[in-house]
Amino acid sequence: MILALTGGFLGSGKTTAIVNACQRLISQHKKVAVITNDQGDEQVDSAFVRAMGVMVEEVGNGCFCCQYNELKSHLQYLQDTEHPDVIFAESVGSCTDLIATLVKPLSKRKPEMKMVVSVFADAGFLSAVMEGRTFFADEAIRYIYKKQLEEADVLVINKTDTITPLQLKHVDTVIKLENPGKAIIHQNSLEDVSTWLTTIDQFSEVVSRHSLDIDYDIYGEGESKLAWLDKSIVIRAPHGNGAFIARGLIRSLFDLMQSYHYHIGHLKFFLEGEDWQQKISFTAMSTSGEVSIKQENVFQLKLLINARVQTEPEYLKKLVDEVIERAKKASVCIITIERESVFKPGYPVPVHREG
Numbered sequence: 001m002i003l004a005l006t007g008g009f010l011g012s013g014k015t016t017a018i019v020n021a022c023q024r025l026i027s028q029h030k031k032v033a034v035i036t037n038d039q040g041d042e043q044v045d046s047a048f049v050r051a052m053g054v055m056v057e058e059v060g061n062g063c064f065c066c067q068y069n070e071l072k073s074h075l076q077y078l079q080d081t082e083h084p085d086v087i088f089a090e091s092v093g094s095c096t097d098l099i100a101t102l103v104k105p106l107s108k109r110k111p112e113m114k115m116v117v118s119v120f121a122d123a124g125f126l127s128a129v130m131e132g133r134t135f136f137a138d139e140a141i142r143y144i145y146k147k148q149l150e151e152a153d154v155l156v157i158n159k160t161d162t163i164t165p166l167q168l169k170h171v172d173t174v175i176k177l178e179n180p181g182k183a184i185i186h187q188n189s190l191e192d193v194s195t196w197l198t199t200i201d202q203f204s205e206v207v208s209r210h211s212l213d214i215d216y217d218i219y220g221e222g223e224s225k226l227a228w229l230d231k232s233i234v235i236r237a238p239h240g241n242g243a244f245i246a247r248g249l250i251r252s253l254f255d256l257m258q259s260y261h262y263h264i265g266h267l268k269f270f271l272e273g274e275d276w277q278q279k280i281s282f283t284a285m286s287t288s289g290e291v292s293i294k295q296e297n298v299f300q301l302k303l304l305i306n307a308r309v310q311t312e313p314e315y316l317k318k319l320v321d322e323v324i325e326r327a328k329k330a331s332v333c334i335i336t337i338e339r340e341s342v343f344k345p346g347y348p349v350p351v352h353r354e355g
Ligand SMILES: Nc1nc2c(ncn2[C@@H]2O[C@H](COP(=O)(O)OP(=O)(O)O)[C@@H](O)[C@H]2O)c(=O)[nH]1
Pocket: 008, 009, 010, 011, 012, 013, 014, 015, 016, 017, 093, 120, 158, 159, 160, 161, 162, 187, 188, 189, 190, 191, 266, 280, 281, 282, 283
């Protein structure tokens, strides 16, 4: 069995690639499962993976390294009941130090499992950084980003369709120079993940992987710069314009974040009606809040919001509340809040850490 640990920054395309990979493997009669992970406990990713027909288990309320025992019992459960050929475990986008806190401890306790660490990076983001057009506003977040890339067995330069071949060549040259000895692949995860799957499959495990040389104070500081909001609401629209209301709400939330200069790590929505679902996602590279919801006559829908944004939790909450109030005033509808949690991730305290 292969455990494909899949890391990389918020919005880099991990879930998209995993779902595509699972569907491909299922069509080849392989057994697959996914373990999602988040600091919160209501995850757009889990809902999305499930909706795409893939078996999913969830580790919530903290990253894999801090919820190591939960991850281990999910792995055991899947091994015992589903016997998967591949388990994809997607770590939180602001998390790093996977070798020391997961790979090393797990390889001792589960020697039968082959582990491969893939780290995703958004090609558009890398290119913009290299051209000096953007970067995270905060030094400690930059630190996490760099550390994530450093510990990849397989480094996936993803979303290659968003940059020109010349930009890709430049990104590739720099990444190869900075990461000698790593398997580096180019990918458009919306289309073809076959090279990634072959690379994972053929990867021969490194006997002695190096744990990161990492300063937990800077890592913790980086995580604490991000506010986390999970909110699930139900929109009831007696005139059947629920999709229109949701679209307006999503667009205003994006627009307000832009106007307040709140850097978006990942702003995700999962919309669910009686017989339809849709995931909508904005990342650091998004420039417009325009979305299309391909559903007409929606009288009721559930909207799950996962926002990971560089600001303070109370500001993020205020902004989301304001957008909901505006939506209520703008249309005839009832919006009820089902669940909400707003916080910043705590200082990372891994269960195990092997240097
Ligand atoms: N153009 C393009 N978009 C992608 C690609 N991979 C992912 N995305 C989009 O990037 C956004 C974030 O993807 P997601 O898989 O949720 O990122 P995660 O946070 O790393 O799991 C979504 O809107 C995806 O549709 C890609 O290869 N090309």
